[in-house]
Amino acid sequence: MNSVNWTRDAAAHLLRRAGFGGTPSEIDALYTRGLEGAVSSLLDYDSIDLTSYEAILAAKNYNLLNVRGIQQWFLDRMAFSPRPFQEKMTYFWNLHWTSGIAKVKGETLILNQNRTERQYAVGKFDDLVVKISQDPAMLYWLDNWLSRNTRPNENYARELMELFTLGVDNYTQTDVTEVARALTGWTIQGYTQADGYNGAFFVDNAAFHDNGSKTILGQTGNWNQLDAIRIILTDTDARGSVSGRFIGGKLWKFFAYDDPPDFIVDQLAAVYVSSGRVIREIVRAIFLAPEFYEAHTRKTWVRSPVEYAVAQIRMLEGTTDFSSAVNSLSGMGQVLFNPEDARGWDWGTSWMNTGTLFARASLANTFATNRGSSGTRFDTNNLLAGRDASTAEKVVDILADRLNISDVASDVRAAWIAYMNANDDGSRGAWTNTAGNVDKKVRGLVHLMLTSPAFHLA
């Protein structure tokens, strides 16, 4: 296998995928660490002190008793935490199995689920599966709290295998029924309107559990909940670990590209087994793979609405309380913590349609044209500080570099240059670096770039 051609562009690519993108100086700093150092600096984040960031975050007083505040809080973490990879992994789990506030109702339950996903984000997958299976929001969301030995509810058992661990063709309807029986007894108490449904807690109620013999994925015994999870996660077929291929393939899809070739999935499944199913080691294998840095891997990920909102703040060094981002989540098609169903959102090009494109443009326009001293904004002078901005070409190149979209077609670059030089009647003028032109055309150009196909891709 080839080795990685570690360049500044490769570092920028890594930062877009492992985090949410970065500023030119952050990319420089990552590049100078070399490949393994750069990957480690992102993945081995336990030594990065969060004290000062947590204090800043707490001082922002996001209202964690309503979902809007929780959305702001999570977006803030993604944009500003000194551990971007931890937030990116938490976001992966949010996409993987987030429960929806519309059904769960208890905001604290949703917040606690997010905290669980963060706490166990890169550890042993088994621990996370157990914690999520015991999570009050999930127990409510997929009905396992109501499942009884008399006639079990299949909802969570099915999605545990289909969506969370194995994939749709790797179990039978009988396995669904039998896992549902094994999972009976894991329930919640204290789910009441009196405290806004926020006081629910996990209970293992033996009286609800089906103690009979069950056959799960070919193994027969008087299985309980932990047995069922262990059997699912250790299930193998002729090719190897089934859940290893499922999780390895999904992590590759999230960090690299969709529909990976078998040899990559098998390599990641092998790391899954050899590491004892440790998520961090699977992701490390992804970021150290030469394939991850190939040209055909870059600019293949369609930024989700959340990533779109966060990346523009990060890359332009914006200031925000994320209220404008939260306002636009619905129009962009991704109301955080409120997916429509258990699968959550589809990824990739399904994020993009005419309606969501306009919603993205509205968010970008709000950001690009805010000249006030509050709300979501950036400093135009900061973007050009210390740079030669004397021609339209130079301004276009400075901003395209900052947004990591210098690789557009020459035609697109020419259209941006023509825009910078155009008078209001469309006739050709000439860009000059005046305060008035910066206020008008630099803001206009940022808006255009943020709404170009190039910036929808990471």
Next chain:
Amino acid sequence: MPISRRDFLLRSAGFVSVSAMVPRWAVAGTRMFEESVGAGAIGRTLVVLELMGGNDGLNTVVPYTDPVYAQVRSRIGLPLDTLLQLDGKLALNPAMSSLKALWDKNRVALVENVGYPNSSLSHFSSRDIWHTADPTLAQRQGWLGRWADAAIGNNSNPLACAAISQSLPRTLLADSVSVPSFVSLATYSYATDGAYAGDRNNQLNTFLLQGADQYEIENTFSEVTGLGNAAISSSNILQTVGSGYVSGGQYPAGSLGAGLLLIAQIINANVGARILYVTYGGFDNHANEDNDHDTLVKTVADGIKALFDDLDAHGKSHDVLLMTWSEFGRRVQDNASRGTDHGTAAPHFVVGDAVKPGIYGGPPNLSSLDANGNLKIENDFRSYYGTLLSDWLKADSAAILGAGWPNLGFINKRYI
């Protein structure tokens, strides 16, 4: 001769090939669009209503004379004396009196036990199968996307197909036709800097240029590039659709009522819409179905009634047909959490003046179930789709669905 602003931009950008891709109506808006289409091409509209989550057919249309119903639905069965009888064997959920009113006016065809062989009990696989009309999931495009590729093609009206939906339903995924999606028209336009209104045309033109198909970033998807043109051209038309509209229907509160109202507005604007798609979720009633399901089917029935009342008031219902679908029905036997797990066959409705009213198939046989305790399929969903394709959309249904799916005959001969 002085060159125009747009020509200047196109030439200076070296974008000769792109100029053909900026649709004329992207620049001139509705007036030019109407001139370019002509009234004769407008034709019929199919409204597709997707019930997401798997609607419980047995608590929608109840086989009320079958004693097994009360046994298998001992927890959530509907009281038999409240049901709205359709014939001697089947009756509607009492919450669906609005649909019963349409039934009484001979405007409803009920197609029973619709599904496909070896049903997937996964929401997501089954949904994809229904979207593509392909149980092998070998086709990327949706069944109406394939219709649009054949019937509409490249020279497309930007509103020939539209989804009142937060995302584009795969049913409408096509190769050559861009389908706009929106849930509200209030924000359906490209926002630019209010402080420099004079710069807006420059921004719009650059937005179209930078979004063109000839994008050269490696791996850039056509779904991301072609979008700007489709967005601007559909927006220009839709800006006029809602203004001054007087509704003739009592739409239910919530997203379905709002979506159906938007559909009525688009139909009444005569913009050549052929397929209008709307989704409504919440049908995955694994638990507490007795609390939730009646409200859902009431909203569906009230919404459909409001749409047709509105179309009647505007003299438009003659050209509109509505169909429902859902990824599956639900388990015959209810579960201990007062809900139902995933099932198979279910009833669906076709509503409009063009139906040959009646019940096609059924009643469901509650005593002859498959190995998982689910209903057996009677009408293949490709027969359901095919009847709509051939008799309503006047399309070659075999080319879209494959040959051999019997026509179910629920379209009135006068319309065929």
